[in-house]
Amino acid sequence: MAADALSRVFSALADPTRRDIVARLAVADATVNELAEPYDVTVQAISKHLRVLEDAGLVSRSREAQRRPVHLEAEVFDLMTRWIERYRRQAEERYRRLDDVLRAMPDDVDPTPPAQTGAPA
Amino acid sequence: MAADALSRVFSALADPTRRDIVARLAVADATVNELAEPYDVTVQAISKHLRVLEDAGLVSRSREAQRRPVHLEAEVFDLMTRWIERYRRQAEERYRRLDDVLRAMPDDVDPTPPAQTGAPA
DNA sequence: CCTGTAGTCAACCATGTGGTTGAATACGGT
DNA sequence: ACCGTATTCAACCACATGGTTGACTACAGG
Numbered sequence: 001m002a003a004d005a006l007s008r009v010f011s012a013l014a015d016p017t018r019r020d021i022v023a024r025l026a027v028a029d030a031t032v033n034e035l036a037e038p039y040d041v042t043v044q045a046i047s048k049h050l051r052v053l054e055d056a057g058l059v060s061r062s063r064e065a066q067r068r069p070v071h072l073e074a075e076v077f078d079l080m081t082r083w084i085e086r087y088r089r090q091a092e093e094r095y096r097r098l099d100d101v102l103r104a105m106p107d108d109v110d111p112t113p114p115a116q117t118g119a120p121a
Numbered sequence: 122m123a124a125d126a127l128s129r130v131f132s133a134l135a136d137p138t139r140r141d142i143v144a145r146l147a148v149a150d151a152t153v154n155e156l157a158e159p160y161d162v163t164v165q166a167i168s169k170h171l172r173v174l175e176d177a178g179l180v181s182r183s184r185e186a187q188r189r190p191v192h193l194e195a196e197v198f199d200l201m202t203r204w205i206e207r208y209r210r211q212a213e214e215r216y217r218r219l220d221d222v223l224r225a226m227p228d229d230v231d232p233t234p235p236a237q238t239g240a241p242a
Numbered sequence: 243c244c245t246g247t248a249g250t251c252a253a254c255c256a257t258g259t260g261g262t263t264g265a266a267t268a269c270g271g272t
Numbered sequence: 273a274c275c276g277t278a279t280t281c282a283a284c285c286a287c288a289t290g291g292t293t294g295a296c297t298a299c300a301g302g
Contacts, residue, residue, distance in 0.1 A: 013131045014135055016125060023244065027215065031278075033278065041261070063268095072212050086259055087144055154248065187301070
């Protein structure tokens with residue numbers, strides 16, 4: 001437990017049932033019983049899933065009579081997309097750069113530190 | 122055991138060490154020992170992490186003498202971003218629509234039944 | 243051929259997680 | 273006040289996961 005935010009979000013979405021719940025909540029808020037209905041698990045199990053999603057900041061639950069309408073909080077998605085995009089871009093960038101290096105092959109004046117080619121002193 | 126691809130990817134990235142490995146691989150390919158060096162866990166533990174990343178399709182390992190250079194496969198990221206974007210967009214869309222409904226609300230008398238297009242008689 | 247280096251496999255342990263059942267709590271309706 | 277409905281809490285179980293140690297395989301090179 002007590003992992004960082006990003007871990008909690010990724011972890012929360014690593015479960016198919018929870019992803020499905022998120023998908024359904026994207027359409028409309030719902031109560032725990034409504035959410036539990038389609039699956040053949042107990043409502044308690046769904047309650048636990050919702051707790052996980054809530055801890056990840058993916059959903060919020062408000063009180064409305066004895067019902068607890070569950071609401072999707074889509075902002076957290078940004079946390080993930082930012083992380084993903086960052087490294088994907090970096091990987092692409094690197095790919096492109098490698099391409100350039102292979103294409104050019106000059107005397108270099110390359111700012112890449114680990115360029116320890118068996119260069120003469 | 123996280124049968125589907127999406128679950129495996131999310132699950133793989135739910136671990137901080139594995140995310141860190143991905144981050145480092147975005148910069149450059151690396152061997153298992155190189156990857157293990159910064160962390161104070163055994164190289165076997167890292168080997169296991171790499172297996173998880175590989176099963177998720179996030180990295181690939183090639184054979185090169187006795188070394189196994191690990192390479193980031195960034196395409197899988199798309200799988201996640203597509204999923205995320207889909208539901209975020211849906212949630213935003215719905216949010217916008219709800220806004221319209223609230224804005225059009227005459228007085229109160231909230232109807233329990235779903236989306237009655239405000240047809241004020 | 244033998245040794246050192248890189249990596250994986252296997253067995254094991256502690257803890258986390260998804261599921262269950264059963265009891266408790268919080269309200270609304272009558 | 274009481275009952276039923278909605279939801280959570282608690283204890284428990286099976287199994288996955290991250291970590292360990294120790295043995296094993298694969299290969300380069302003296």
